[in-house]
Amino acid sequence: MKNWSNILGHERPRGVFRRAIDGDRLHHAYLLTGPPGVGKFTTAHALAAVLNCKSRKADEFQPNCGECSPCRRIGDRQHPDVLFVEPPKRVIKISQIREVEKASISAPYEGRYRVVVINDAHTMTEEAANALLKTLEEPPERMILLVVTDQPHRLLDTIISRCQRLRFGALDEATVADALAVEEDDVDDDLLVVAAGFGEGSLGRSLAMLRSGMLADRREFLERLFELDSRSIIDWLDLADELSDSTDELESRLEIITVVMRDILLVKRADPERIINADLRELIESQAPRFSLEAILTTLDALMSAKRRLDHNVNATLLAEDLVDRIRDPDERALYPPA
Ligand SMILES: [Zn+2]
Structure with missing residues (x-):
């Protein structure tokens, strides 16, 4: 206590x-x-x-x-x-x-x-x-x-x-980062600030993200994600398979992709100071030109609906497969919306 x-x-x-x-x-x-x-x-x-x-x-x-x-x-x-x-x-x-x-x-x-x-x-x-x-x-x-x-x-x-x-309102990021520093004393300051950003004012969520270890290997995960070829369906299904290993893991990964897409949006809107993955700014800036605004919004929609379905205990494998299908080639989806 x-x-x-x-x-x-x-x-x-x-x-x-x-x-x-x-x-x-x-x-x-x-x-x-x-x-x-x-x-x-x-x-x-x-x-x-x-x-x-x-x-x-x-x-x-x-x-x-x-x-x-x-x-x-x-x-x-x-x-x-x-x-x-x-x-x-x-x-x-x-x-x-x-x-x-x-x-x-x-x-x-x-x-x-x-x-x-x-x-x-x-x-x-x-x-x-x-x-x-x-x-x-x-x-x-x-x-x-x-x-x-x-x-x-x-x-x-x-x-x-x-x-x-x-x-009780959301906590401000600086307060969350300070509280995280007390809880987890062997974590790098930059990562604490990133975790505070991910938690959106919830110390509990920030702690959970930090303890899942997924914030620490974001770079590796995202580099791999960005390198996937939209035409190589097998690679995407492998990703879905990996994502759906556990519900907790799926939840954290969805959050990571969501926040990075929002960061890309901020870079495209010339507002890079507000990005949450501040430690990955170079990677995010290098990826931003690849995505159209429409593609980003389509992807964010797909992520939001996946998160909602996860809350309703939808089967993780089906959910992950449906998600990768929707984010694999968001531009194509945006250009050719389903009839
Ligand atoms: Zn007492």
Whole structure:
């Protein structure tokens, strides 16, 4: 767990918590929304420690110390008064919300507050959501509910209206790069900046890209991609085969091709300072003349639709084959659109 003082960005929602604790005006339920991987859950987890940290004086905000027994046990998810509800597979079941109901009957065992963090709350089944609603209608004393989701539109309106809503925005690239430097201390600074660009304001996504190792071998992959002959269908099918090795790999590769195509677009529009693959600028500038604007847009469309289908669990092999077929010769496609 990150301690409160190590969380980067999100001054506004964090300020709301700080002032509420200072004035002893904590609401009983908060809804933390915003894009994936920006720190909503991390903030909720750290808040549970802030509320129960031994070094905090009553009604006074202070970042958690990270050292005392409650801080350490909350960090390890071993504190009896801090409950985490998360989808074990795809959904949060009613039995999990029943545990929350059960806990809400008694006062906290040892902490100042009982804190319940419901992560990916939009995955609650209808029954689970209705059960949670009951707890929200009769909020127990000294219990704080932190409802975390990146898809609030999938929650019941009645749940949303009973929570104070806190919006978490995307992080700026410099903040992400700084946070990455803390997490991955043996990575080159240039690569950290590239990873921050790839994450589009999500620390989680940037970290995943960095840890996949695919950012590090982008150059090799892209050089190979650019050398493929559009007429050599066999080579493209080999590429599809390689891409579909694993869904994670496919996802990362799609992202890499998408970002490089956007970079090529920026170069064509004479705006090369904004490219994300800054370390590959030469390669990108050398490729730009090969692509017409139309070809770039056709390719980006194909990549977007492949990403959408990947989210819907379409077979990776079929998806990769369809994709290479669409990006293999984008100019031809643009000139001769399917009838
Ligand atoms: Zn502490």
